[in-house]
Amino acid sequence: MTHSLRIPDLTIPARPDQGTARPAVGPGDAGDAAINDIDVIRVAGEARLAGTVHVVGAKNSALKLMAAALLAPGRNVITNVPRITDIAIMGEVLRRLGCGVRFEADDPPDPMIARDGSPRSRQVIIDVPEEPGAEADYDLVRRLRASICVLGPLLARRGYVRVAHPGGDAIGSRGLDMHIAGLARMGAVISGEHGFVIAEAPDGLHGAEIVLDFPSVGATENLVMAAVLARGATVIDNAAREPEIVDICAMLSGMGARISGAGTSTLRIIGVPELRPVRHATVGDRIVAGTWAFAAAMTRGDVTVTGVPPAFLEVALDKLVSAGGLVETRGDAFRVRMDDRPKAVDVVTLPFPGFATDLLPMAIGLAAVSDGASLITENIFDGRFMFANEMMRLGADIKTDGHHALVCGHERLSGAPVRATDIRAGAGLIIAGLCADGVTEVSHVHHVDRGYPDFVADLRALGIEVERGTAPEEPDLAI
Numbered sequence: 001m002t003h004s005l006r007i008p009d010l011t012i013p014a015r016p017d018q019g020t021a022r023p024a025v026g027p028g029d030a031g032d033a034a035i036n037d038i039d040v041i042r043v044a045g046e047a048r049l050a051g052t053v054h055v056v057g058a059k060n061s062a063l064k065l066m067a068a069a070l071l072a073p074g075r076n077v078i079t080n081v082p083r084i085t086d087i088a089i090m091g092e093v094l095r096r097l098g099c100g101v102r103f104e105a106d107d108p109p110d111p112m113i114a115r116d117g118s119p120r121s122r123q124v125i126i127d128v129p130e131e132p133g134a135e136a137d138y139d140l141v142r143r144l145r146a147s148i149c150v151l152g153p154l155l156a157r158r159g160y161v162r163v164a165h166p167g168g169d170a171i172g173s174r175g176l177d178m179h180i181a182g183l184a185r186m187g188a189v190i191s192g193e194h195g196f197v198i199a200e201a202p203d204g205l206h207g208a209e210i211v212l213d214f215p216s217v218g219a220t221e222n223l224v225m226a227a228v229l230a231r232g233a234t235v236i237d238n239a240a241r242e243p244e245i246v247d248i249c250a251m252l253s254g255m256g257a258r259i260s261g262a263g264t265s266t267l268r269i270i271g272v273p274e275l276r277p278v279r280h281a282t283v284g285d286r287i288v289a290g291t292w293a294f295a296a297a298m299t300r301g302d303v304t305v306t307g308v309p310p311a312f313l314e315v316a317l318d319k320l321v322s323a324g325g326l327v328e329t330r331g332d333a334f335r336v337r338m339d340d341r342p343k344a345v346d347v348v349t350l351p352f353p354g355f356a357t358d359l360l361p362m363a364i365g366l367a368a369v370s371d372g373a374s375l376i377t378e379n380i381f382d383g384r385f386m387f388a389n390e391m392m393r394l395g396a397d398i399k400t401d402g403h404h405a406l407v408c409g410h411e412r413l414s415g416a417p418v419r420a421t422d423i424r425a426g427a428g429l430i431i432a433g434l435c436a437d438g439v440t441e442v443s444h445v446h447h448v449d450r451g452y453p454d455f456v457a458d459l460r461a462l463g464i465e466v467e468r469g470t471a472p473e474e475p476d477l478a479i
Helices: 059-071 085-096 145-158 177-185 217-227 243-254 286-298 310-322 357-368 384-393 423-434 455-461
Strands: 039-044 050-054 074-082 100-105 121-128 160-164 189-193 196-200 209-211 233-237 258-260 266-270 279-281 302-306 326-330 333-337 373-377 397-401 404-408 417-419 439-443 466-470
Touching: 039 423, 039 455, 050 455, 059 074, 059 085, 059 121, 059 145, 059 217, 059 243, 085 100, 085 121, 085 145, 145 160, 145 177, 145 196, 145 217, 177 189, 177 196, 177 209, 177 217, 217 233, 217 243, 217 266, 243 258, 243 279, 286 302, 286 310, 286 333, 286 357, 286 423, 310 326, 310 333, 357 373, 357 384, 357 397, 357 404, 357 423, 384 397, 384 417, 384 423, 423 439, 423 455, 455 466
Parallel strands: 050 302, 074 279, 209 233, 417 439
Antiparallel strands: 039 439, 039 466, 074 121, 100 121, 160 196, 189 196, 233 266, 258 266, 302 333, 326 333, 373 404, 397 404
């Protein structure tokens, strides 16, 4: 079996006013492993994960920390940034806003090495100008919905911002209503034209009392970043409580912001006239850590995960204990061991500290090989069950009805070619393939690259027979 890998180039098309297109990343940048729609990952089934895996910084935090750097002119340094495609795209968003962006070796270095011999995490150095740009174009926003998080900081810094509307995702619609309503409460005038969200605050932003209809992570982040430079006090009720929110509040506080209540449902921000650059380490990725925890349970393995506090995954780890697993925790590490076939458990996704929606594909994967029937309920996104059809190609017994899925477990699944539809679905399908007879081939794994710095290398380190290659070209068909 060959283990040679082709790492494709990530090229951002030029805008009409930019001249020749250029790579979004250069040698040594975070996004060396880039988008390739035709790559596939093949895994041999009847496998068992065993060993130790180290998890680096959280994608969902690092992207927002990079946006937060816009709030302070000068040099910001963010460490423990995962080496994934999305980080490369966010780097290009910031470059087009006039920032200098480069990636260097992390300090301390990642203890595990990626497939090409380089670390899976980097530090990003962002040099922010006194007057950054105010427009984020669709050609980047469409590829990275998280780039909408530049809305808050740019409005606070510039008093004007024009950001392409990102649209929906494969996992369901995610509107900007709460972002816009909150900013309007702070004095912004919001309009839209030609696919762009345009926000203006000619007299500056002011403090306000904001109650979110839902504890949206994205809305909370945008509003906090806008509020730190607003006049007066802002209170955000029903705020998101995720570790990534705590992380961005910690970075902003290090920059001189006055924030209290991080990690609770009520955030209080007292605006300050200006912020200063900072050096900040990204919190560990709880979703990647949870992926390995469920993979250990599904394959009846024994895996130690380091780099993420177990408290970030309390509900998920409790579910694995209920399924018959042994979970040991210490510091920023935990161990999951499953000696027998898992027992069926019900799962309901909820905002943090509830069961994370991003772990739903892994929960369905566990249910598919468990003894008994599991009821899986999705309360966050309306399209999370899209990947269930791919799981059924592997022999999973799944019946969906609205926000619910009834999964009847089988001792083994059956290897088959399947397609990743999003980041977590791709990882979930690969892991499910480890519990199948024969070989499972997962295509469109560029989705996986967006959330996992080096999934193949980590699988190999845990004893899995796996390869990444290029799918055969499909024949041209025409009438």
